[in-house]
Amino acid sequence: MTPSIPFVDLKAQYAAIRAEIEPAIQEVLESAYFVGGPVLERFEREFAQFCGAAFAVGVANGTDAISIALRAAGVGPGDEVLVPANSFFASAEAVSNIGAQPVFVDADPRTFLMDPVSAAAAITPRTRAILPVHLYGRALDMRPFVELAAAHGLTIVEDCAQAHGAVFAGETVGSSGRLTCYSFYPGKNLGAYGDGGAITTSDPELKQRLLELRDHGSPRKYEHARVGYNSRLDALQAAVLSVKLRHLPEWNAARQRHAATYAEALAGLPILPPEIPPAGEHVFHLFVVRSSARDRLQKFLADRGIATAIHYPTPLHLTEAYQRLGAPGRGACPVAETLAGEILSLPMYAELTEEQLRYVTEAIREFVRAQQIGRQTAAEATAALP
């Protein structure tokens, strides 16, 4: 029988931690403390400590986390925010939802993440902030963005929705003291059993502003200093996240092992694995390969019971929503546009077995043999990008 390999296997994860999850949920049900309260505060402390930040503020989802962080940093209507064209839609949407304008920045051909050179070129007198995204689980090198921000007086808000626990040069993402935004959408490396998000910071004043904004702009009950949001992380999700946080280091380590296994098995094939940066830098939320025969490869794998996905099929500036809002057309972000037609995310989750990994890589080898795809090295493929 053809094995079916899902893209993410949350059932396997639940089976492994069920004995810890159920009493944690029970505790919340019996306390009847569903919004705010000790379970949320405990998770916020644990998550801040995990990230190496002074504070974490739980919110309803990762999209709100970005909007609220930008508002707390004073970004608002009329301001421009630099956003990578290669990201999930929410990175830009969160900017638009506060009345600011996303300005799209091309991808780095080596990492597929936001390119600092393109970011510098996109700065105008209206630019107020940069939103670097640690996409796919890979920690961005923040140094060029920090330099740009200092040179132009810009705020940095980081989108870390896909990279909980990634470490760049010894620093965990989120430990910089800058506003850093997380999503706990179920399939994320740290995922709730519903929606959830958080913002970390080390600035007590910003923390206070975040607390108010997430709760109707309210510093004290029935006082409203500004119009905010109803965007809280509920106690049931916090209880689940506290349990899962204990497992996150081992899950991230498993993802890194699987990535190394994939990369080794694909070496020399024209299906190009991502760069494997130094340990800790990439927590492989996604394992994204590149192929000029991407659509045929995806179908070939689907026919063999292997689920894959595309992150993301349309660069943000070319989505219908941003075309309606007057974003530039094709050609504005040529690297992101080319990648969108070639990238494919392979199954990736901590519980993947050796046998499943072998099945996927064998299927890819078979595809290459059957389709007689020409050999192209990673360096050639990178050089071929616009």
Ligand SMILES: Cc1ncc(COP(=O)(O)O)c(C=O)c1O
């Ligand atoms: C890069 C990125 N930014 C933002 C978000 C938004 O998070 P959420 O779905 O929790 O609103 C996500 C996740 O979906 C994401 O992957």
